[in-house]
Amino acid sequence: MKKILLQLKVPLGACLFLAMSLLFLPSCKKDDVYRSDIFIKKQWKLNLSSTNVIPALANKDDHAVAMVYLMSNKELHYDIYFDRPLENGDSPTTVKLYFGESGQTGELFLDLNAPSFNAQRETKGKVLLDEPNFLKIQTAKIYCQVSSTQQQSGLVRDQLN
Numbered sequence: 001m002k003k004i005l006l007q008l009k010v011p012l013g014a015c016l017f018l019a020m021s022l023l024f025l026p027s028c029k030k031d032d033v034y035r036s037d038i039f040i041k042k043q044w045k046l047n048l049s050s051t052n053v054i055p056a057l058a059n060k061d062d063h064a065v066a067m068v069y070l071m072s073n074k075e076l077h078y079d080i081y082f083d084r085p086l087e088n089g090d091s092p093t094t095v096k097l098y099f100g101e102s103g104q105t106g107e108l109f110l111d112l113n114a115p116s117f118n119a120q121r122e123t124k125g126k127v128l129l130d131e132p133n134f135l136k137i138q139t140a141k142i143y144c145q146v147s148s149t150q151q152q153s154g155l156v157r158d159q160l161n
Contacts, residue, residue, distance in 0.1 A: 042070040042137075046144055048080075048156035054105050057151065062086050064121075064156050066144055074134045078112060080146065081122035090150040092117045101141045102159050109133070109142055137161075 045067055050060035066080040080095060095114040100106025110133065114123045129137065136142075141161055148155040 038071055038073045040069050041072050044068040044160050046158040046160065048144065048146060048158045050156050052102070052143075052157040053145070053151075053154045054103065054157075057155075060087065060151075060155070062090075062148075062156050064092070064146060066158070068144070068160065070134075070137060074129045074131070075126045076110075076112075076129055076137070077124075077126045078114075079122070079124040080114070081120065082117075085121070086148065086155075088150065090148045090155070092121065092123075092146050092148050092155065093152070094147045095123065095144065096147070097137075097142050097144055097160070099140060100143055102143070106141075106143070109136070109140075 046065065048064040048066055050057045050062045053060075062082065063084065064080055064082045066078060069077040071077065078095070082092060086092065095112040096108060097110040097112065098106040099109050110127065110129075112125065112127055114125055117123045137160070139161065141159070143157055143159045145154045145157040147153065
């Protein structure tokens, strides 16, 4: 009989511990869920190519990808990377947005003042837009262009809108 009681104490103690711990666990209420007041207003995936630059670049095959997000708090977030090394030891320098349609050159809309491209040929950052530019970027014809040390007038380009 003594042997049976010892075996029952362990499961009873474990059950008691479990019951007590359930009393102290915080409950997750629907109101406890975090809700952001900031959301993505518009997003773009750009395939920046040397074939889109005006005037066209002869014998260039450079390519980059850009992910651009316009947030509801008027921040423009970007992540731009070259998916392979640039030709002839070239290096990317500036990233700018211009007014203009495909096949046309336009005036400067926004210099992203991108930090230097890293060793993986990537740069990312964010820019706070004022109200007029926040509205313009959603509707105006705008293109993105990345320049380089060898192609200061533009190495790769693609349209946002």
